[in-house]
Amino acid sequence: MKSPIPDYLQHVLDKARDNEAGAPAAYIDVLARADTSKLAVALAMVDGNLYSAGDDQVEFSIQSISKAFVYALAIEDAGLPRVLEKIGVEPSGDRFNQLSLERGTNRPMNPMINAGAITAHSLVVAPNATAEARTERILKSLSRLAGRQLHVDEEVYEAELKDADRNMGIGHMLKAAGIITCDPREAVKGYIRQCAINVNVKDLAMMSATLCNAGVHPFSGEQIIPHASVRQVLSVMTTCGMYDAAGDWVSNVGIPAKSGVAGGIIGTLPGQVGIAAFSPKLDERGNSVRGVAICEQLSRDMGLHMMDVSQIARATVQTSVATLVAGEHEPHNPNCQREVLVFKLRGAVRFAGSERLTRALTRELGQPDPKVPGSGAHSQACAIVLSFREVYSLNFIARRLVHEDIERLLAEGRILVVIDPSEVLHWDAEKAKTGKHPKVVENETEARDYIGGIGCQAVSRDQGW
Numbered sequence: 001m002k003s004p005i006p007d008y009l010q011h012v013l014d015k016a017r018d019n020e021a022g023a024p025a026a027y028i029d030v031l032a033r034a035d036t037s038k039l040a041v042a043l044a045m046v047d048g049n050l051y052s053a054g055d056d057q058v059e060f061s062i063q064s065i066s067k068a069f070v071y072a073l074a075i076e077d078a079g080l081p082r083v084l085e086k087i088g089v090e091p092s093g094d095r096f097n098q099l100s101l102e103r104g105t106n107r108p109m110n111p112m113i114n115a116g117a118i119t120a121h122s123l124v125v126a127p128n129a130t131a132e133a134r135t136e137r138i139l140k141s142l143s144r145l146a147g148r149q150l151h152v153d154e155e156v157y158e159a160e161l162k163d164a165d166r167n168m169g170i171g172h173m174l175k176a177a178g179i180i181t182c183d184p185r186e187a188v189k190g191y192i193r194q195c196a197i198n199v200n201v202k203d204l205a206m207m208s209a210t211l212c213n214a215g216v217h218p219f220s221g222e223q224i225i226p227h228a229s230v231r232q233v234l235s236v237m238t239t240c241g242m243y244d245a246a247g248d249w250v251s252n253v254g255i256p257a258k259s260g261v262a263g264g265i266i267g268t269l270p271g272q273v274g275i276a277a278f279s280p281k282l283d284e285r286g287n288s289v290r291g292v293a294i295c296e297q298l299s300r301d302m303g304l305h306m307m308d309v310s311q312i313a314r315a316t317v318q319t320s321v322a323t324l325v326a327g328e329h330e331p332h333n334p335n336c337q338r339e340v341l342v343f344k345l346r347g348a349v350r351f352a353g354s355e356r357l358t359r360a361l362t363r364e365l366g367q368p369d370p371k372v373p374g375s376g377a378h379s380q381a382c383a384i385v386l387s388f389r390e391v392y393s394l395n396f397i398a399r400r401l402v403h404e405d406i407e408r409l410l411a412e413g414r415i416l417v418v419i420d421p422s423e424v425l426h427w428d429a430e431k432a433k434t435g436k437h438p439k440v441v442e443n444e445t446e447a448r449d450y451i452g453g454i455g456c457q458a459v460s461r462d463q464g465w
């Protein structure tokens with residue numbers, strides 16, 4: 001079977017092509033002469049699977065999209081506190097090349113406008129590093145993210161440098177304000193060089209997918225961007241990535257994003273998909289007209305808006321409580337029946353999922369509460385089985401809450417069997433800390449055998465068990 005996804009992407013491009021509005025960036029002459037018929041889109045999944053359509057081999061300069069990745073490098077090299085001392089995180093509502101500093105703090109408003117980006121550039125490697133060392137570090141890092149060696153487009157670099165008065169003005173303003181300490185001309189040159197690195201949409205989609213994948217490159221498995229920086233970068237992409245169009249973008253598209261004046265845009269939906277689009281004609285805010293249209297369409301058609309509450313935590317975690325009646329010796333004597341309770345979780349469990357398990361445990365096994373129907377009904381259960389067989393992951397708070405539940409059940413003297421074949425509970429590390437631990441098994445049969453061995457024979461009312 002042929003995947004429908006590339007056909008769909010082609011359809012999205014065909015629709016975007018009808019939009020003739022906008023003009024390529026005029027202030028960099030090489031960009032002003034760009035072939036405006038070029039149009040491309042790519043999607044990279046967090047496992048690295050890539051889809052693309054249109055002119056997906058055509059290279060263009062990364063421009064301001066580099067700002068997101070260089071901000072991550074600045075955080076890595078200078079540390080977040082130092083970076084926050086120098087660059088704010090508030091949307092400016094100004095154009096990207098505004099000569100402005102935040103009132104009171106004198107910092108650039110955010111790292112996505114040029115003032116903040118030039119500052120971030122100056123923090124890469126070290127404040128007194130040479131321009132060459134910084135650009136080399138940036139080129140190397142962007143190449144690792146793209147998964148291939150990238151190059152600076154010297155023609156674009158020279159063209160921008162020749163008319164760089166505005167950015168030079170920003171550089172001098174930063175130096176005068178004490179935000180940068182190096183030679184402002186060197187910082188601006190380095191920044192312009194970082195903007196002139198050539199990419200295609202496939203490179204950008206892969207770079208974006210690495211951010212989606214918590215900084216781990218989908219193919220190499222390398223942690224290229226530290227996890228904590230990813231959160232910071234995605235936050236400022238959300239609030240400031242589309243300059244003075246940030247609010248429109250968040251409400252319409254709802255995906256952290258960054259655009260560049262050569263016509264590229266990346267969208268980065270955490271945990272899901274990295275998007276890249278390219279078309280040189282820009283709107284008055286400096287964002288690609290067709291690129292924006294493509295992202296809007298993808299978000300609408302594929303339900304990618306991050307604030308679209310279509311997935312409730314309840315749906316990802318199914319807590320099923322099956323009451324199993326035991327009593328091998330006198331199965332027909334109700335007084336001899338002993339219960340084994342089974343709680344099953346499913347999916348990627350976070351706080352809300354682990355809260356549901358905790359709630360189910362307290363409801364079923366706690367003291368009867370007249371206000372909660374059915375509460376305490378099984379407080380005498382002889383054994384409890386917690387199945388994590390269908391759990392894909394537990395985040396740190398979910399794991400902590402489940403461990404706390406387990407400790408409390410053990411402290412009550414309960415017999416506890418945990419089905420955890422993928423070791424999502426990270427049991428060994430925790431076990432070392434506490435004396436008591438549950439019986440950990442691989443599957444339901446082993447759980448049943450264990451329970452049988454201690455005198456309760458579980459008889460399921462639930463076919464799933």
Ligand SMILES: NC(=O)CC[C@H](N)C(=O)O
Nearest residue numbers: 063064096114195260261
């Ligand atoms: N928005 C952009 O892509 C701007 C980048 C460009 N190099 C500039 O500084 O003007």
